[in-house]
Amino acid sequence: MRDKGRLGAWVWACGLALWVACTDTGSHPGPADARKPSRCEPMTCASQGMDCGIAIDGCGGTLECGTCAPGETCGGGGRHNVCGAAPCVPGTCAAMGRECGQVPDGCGGVLDCGTCAAPETCGGGGTPYVCGQAACVPDTCASLGKDCGAVPDGCGGTLECGTCAPGRTCGGGGAPNVCGDRECAPATCEVLGKNCGPVSDGCGGMLDCGTCVGGQTCGGDGVPNVCGAAPCTPATCEALGRNCGSLPDGCGGLLSCGTCVDGQTCGGGGVPNMCGGGTCTPDSCESLGKNCGTVPDGCGGALECGTCTAPGTCGGGGVPNVCGQTSCTPATCEALGKDCGTVPDGCGGSLQCGECPDGMTCGGGGTPNVCGAPACRPYTCGLLGKNCGLVSDGCGGRVDCGTCPVGESCGAPGVSNVCIATQAVCVDQDLGGALPVTAKGSTAYAGDDHGASCGGRPAPDRGFRWTAPRSGTFTFDTARSALRSLVSVRRSGCGGAELACATGGISYGGGARVTVPLAQGETVLVVVDSASGDRFSAGYFELHIDALRTSEAGACFDNMDNDGDRWVDCADTDCHGTPGCGGRGCAHHDLGSALPVTFQSETVASGDGFQGTCGALLQQDRAHLWTAPRAGTFVFDTSPGGWGNALYVLTGCRGTELGCAANPSASVQGSPAVKVALAQGQTVLVVVDGMANPGQDTPIRYTLHVSEYAPTEAGHCADGADNDADGRADAADTDCD
Secondary structure: OHHHHHHHHHHHHHHHHHHHHHOOOOOOOEOOEOOOOOOOOOOOOOOOOOOOOEEEOOOOOEEEOOOOOOOEEEOOOOOOOOEEEOOOOOOOOOOOOOOOOEEEOOOOOEEEOOOOOOOOEEOOOOOOOOEEOOOOOOOOHHHHOOOOOEEEOOOOOEEEOOOOOOOOEEOOOOOOOOEEOOOOOOOOHHHHOOOOOEEEOOOOOEEEOOOOOOOOEEOOOOOOOOEEOOOOOOOOHHHHOOOOOEEEOOOOOEEEOOOOOOOOEEOOOOOOOOEEOOOOOOOOHHHHOOOOOEEEOOOOOEEEOOOOOOOOEEOOOOOOOOEEOOOOOOOOHHHHOOOOOEEEOOOOOEEEOOOOOOOOEEOOOOOOOOEEOOOOOOOOHHHHOOOOOEEEOOOOOEEEOOOOOOOEEEEEOOEEEEEEEOOOOOOOEEOOOOOOEEEEEEOOOOOOOOOEOOEOOOOOOEEEEEEOOOOEEEEEEOOOOOOOEEEEEEEOOOOOOEEEEEOOEOOOOOOEEEEEEEOOOOEEEEEEEEOOOOOOOOOEEEEEEEEOOOOOOOOOOOOOOOOOOOOOHHHOHHHOOOHHHHOOOOOOEEOOOOEOEEEEEEOOOOOOOOOOOOOOOOOOEEEEEEEOOOOEEEEEEOOOOOOOEEEEEEOOOOOOEEEEEEEOOOOOOOOOEEEEEEOOOOEEEEEEEEOOOOOOOOOOEEEEEEEEOOOOOOOOOOOOOOOOOOOOOHHHOHHHO
16 A cells, blocks of 8 residues: 555656646747736645645645544545545444444444343443343342242342241231231232243242243333343433434434534545535445334435334344244133233233123133132121131131130120120230231220320220340330320339330321330330220221331331331331332232232231322221233222222322222222323332221222223123223113113
8 A cells, every 4th residue: 555655646746747847837938929927826725625635736836735633544535635534444243342233333334233142131231232231139028028938039039038937827918928827829920910030929939930032031021020122221322422313222213313514414424423524325225134114324314114014023033124023922812721801922912812791700700811700709707807706708608717815705795706805904915025026906895904194095905015135225116007096115014114105106097106225134014005085996906016226228118117207118218219119018919910900808907008198097908019011091990899998099108199089888880990091011009998987997898900991881891890980880880781
């Protein structure tokens, strides 16, 4: 290249010398010559638009027009004696450090740098066109409020949250992975609407819901444990060093990087998507080998390369902007054994498996997405308000509600199957010296055995003995109680001096709180009572004991006020930002992302943990987590009713209320229904709250439906749900006449 430059300079110099020799630059007077002397005006570099190299001035002289800046060459842009970019050498994926996606090659073309292996995604680690995985902060058993079995940690791992004490089962109380007193029915992947990855079955075990195919990732569309497209962080014009036209953002979209000033064109200087002088020749779909979608043309514009015919999709075969067919074979309703509702097809889509005939509902027989006749729902002892003896279950059978403790008898005139005090009882239960402690029960029909400086008469009460395991300051509270509670602490026992007494101190509900310093081994009597003599003077309570903490952080789902500031769990600013406060940590049930949903339960022993803008105070409630499988408008209802209730939808444990409806006399013609628009993957907390009795806590039984909104009930008259959210379901709606 250097020899060619010297040869070119020599040829140019010879030409210049010949031109000088042959040009009349002066006056040669003679008889036949009458011309006047020439007055040549020499040109300049600027007047010729030149900024580099040796040029002629037009009058026989030469000009030194300068040198070019680094990265440019004289004439590099195609114009003599003008600085411009050198001839473009396309980059490679390796040279540019790119691993995935469609990447501009620097010369107007696009490189296909491949795809990423799951669980990594293109740009997932924050660097465009580089495979990576977003940093994940794993949950803990404590942050999720779980104390047994195996639970996903939210980052692909599994937590082992321990085992339950003898006589208790994991999930037995109705809350997944929380020890309780009843047998637990494990969930299935189908019931939860999940089709990939590990999922808790709610009873201490783990479900393996499979793997994704066809380039999809587990949770890729924002719905946990459901296959979908992988998330990607798009690049910006600034990050790519471009200032004009359209180009790929690394995530399947296009960036619009602006336009050029007059006299410049996008790509005109030889650098794609950079303003410069000169012209740019755009690519075509054919030259790029693309046949679908929108593709940059290399000169700041975009090409529309067409659409694909079914069953092919754009990029479906793994090559961006080329029609192809995914390798995933969707399941069918028949293969899955489903005949109603919406079911995941295993390839990121969904199946519409139909509706049920009259007299049957989707899931009515107990199997999700299978039509069945609703079976008789037996009453439980708690729902009937009974705690001893044999009681009719309402379905032809009988249920054993247990025996009474010493000092109480089963039943009395006018009150059957309820333990009633026959003598004064100082200590109802010895809680030992464990920490933390949660004791649950009811003061109904107990004796009025204790009084305190802040009240307690006339109201039934319960007494608990507890021994401090170490010296320190301890909190005693009755958060989540469904009565106007009072808590008092006495030294040593029934006759000891009162150390503390309170009828308030919790920010919501009927809870009270005291804080007491104790020495190791010191025993106290903790009394749960009420200062009310009429309404809400007896009912369900929770007693919590813990060592006083400086912060609620790390104990955001134990239902108690650990730091003594009146705020419990996610209501405390110490817990704001904790992942479980989005709903997972306080939900009694995870309904997954199935659609439609028919879920039956009751509020017995659930506690008063929520309060909507509608409904009643001091009633037990139950929370359900649900994730929208796609964007749309959805209806949550509790038809056919029969029990007064409120229904509200929240964005999290203490989140924004999206809707609230209530009816103290709920029925098929007046059951609460809430209509909410949600984005795909958006998770909400659906709370069913009791309001069957205005004067005392009364647990309720309910049926919760989740369905996609329809403007009319017509065509949905046998699914049990209030599809148009007008408070009337199925035959009770005039749309079904």
